[in-house]
Amino acid sequence: MIEHSEPHIVPKKTYYIVFATLMILLFVTVAMAFVPLGPFNIYVAMAIAITKAVLVVLYFMHVRYSNRLIWVAAGAGFVWLVILLAFTLADYSSRGWIKVPGK
Amino acid sequence: MSETHSSLVAHQFDDGVQQKQATTLGMWVFLITEIMFFGGLILAYTVYRIKYPEEFHHASKHLDYVMGTVNTCILLCSSLTMAFAVHAAQEGKRKLTMIFIVVTMVLGAAFLGVKGWEYYTKYTDHLIPGPNYDLNHLWEGAGLLPKTQLFFSLYFAMTGLHAFHMLIGLGLMTWLFVKTKRGRFSKEYFNPVEVCGLYWHFVDIVWIFLFPLLYLVDRSH
Structure with missing residues (x-):
């Protein structure tokens, strides 16, 4: 059931890349709020938020390596x-x- | 007893690896209850936003999206420094872990400072729901939309609960700092740093959703 393995240490470079992506997505989501898309604004905003959350979960929270x-x-x-x-x-x-x- | 057993491993576990996995799973189970906790508020928000789209649209314009963006930047930075704190702990670097914990705490406190300033401006603008609530002096069309208080009620409930989680996070960081300073963690045992990191990142994720929901309700018109 429980896999026995050595704890995985994520290279710092991965954290920098994930962080940069999160920052870019933040500015994309702010910019997109000013684009008139009618009812689709919320879908775009949520799609970006989910992408950001998945990145945090997979890399910062180490789920990808768990x-x-x-x-x-x-x-x-x-x-x-x-x-x-x-x-x-x-x-x-x-x-x-x-x-x-x-x- | 296996030979890997040491004083760092509680007696119910086979070894340190199993202990670490159990700790991580325990934190995740707690975080799931937290997802449902915030999920209830997000659900209430969704139901009322569908019911009163105009009210939410206009009320949300009275939140300062620049402050919201700055705060999101601060929290994302704090997540990065938290990840570095865990990274340093994994490598057994005590001083570096302490430095990153302090930087994370400073960023967390900065977030709460900006949040506090925003709350203060909502107070001076009479935007706190209750008998003194008044949107009319800021926007003359407000009289036609009587349910704008609903947005601000949800704003304070959601961001308030989030800020409370940040305070708990700062408490955890203080405790981690003391434990790290006393040399309780090593390459072999750093579980508390790891799971407090999970908590911190989770609080960050909550904000990732609150920010567009509250501050960015279609700003194009």
């Missing part, structure tokens, strides 16, 4: 968040689709 149990744990957190959001929004967005008599 065992599979950590992958499952990190993935589960994300899946449950999606369930929380998707199911609630499915409810809110579909209200009023079917008319309830007397309401």
Whole structure:
């Protein structure tokens, strides 16, 4: 179950590259907020935020170099968040689709 | 007992590697509960933003996106220095670990300073929800949108909870600094540095989402 391996030391260069990418994405997300995309602004902003979060999780939080149990744990957190959001929004967005008599 | 057993390994573990993996997994399980914690607020935000898009659009313009950007830069830098602190601990460099912990703390405190200044300007602008809330003096169209307080309620709840996590993070860093100074960590044992790093990066990730959600609600018009 638990893999036995020596702790992986990530080279400093990797951290610098990830950090530079995060900074570039930050300025892209600020710039994109000023571009009129109508309803798509939020999708662009969230896509960039998710990319940044994935970079932090994989490299700064060492998940990329961790065992599979950590992958499952990190993935589960994300899946449950999606369930929380998707199911609630499915409810809110579909209200009023079917008319309830007397309401 | 295996021969790798030393005083650094608690008796329930086979060896240091297993102990480290258990510690890391434990922190991740805690972080999942934190995802759900912030997830509830993000859900509330999403539901109300869909319901009151105009209110959110106009209210969000009264947040200072420059301050928000500066704060995001500060937090990303602090994540880099935290990663370096863990890196130094992995290599058993005690002095360097201490330096990076202090730099991370300074950046964390700077973030809270900027946040505090923003809260103060919201106070002087009467944008704190409650009896003194008043957006009309800043924007004459506000009277037509009575639910703008909702945005600021969520703003204070989300950033407030995040700031509280930053304070806890600073407390953890202080504790790590003392432990590192006393020479409790080595190449073989640095688990607390590693998992406190995980916590710090997680708080950074929360901000990565809060920043565009709160400060960057379509600024093009």
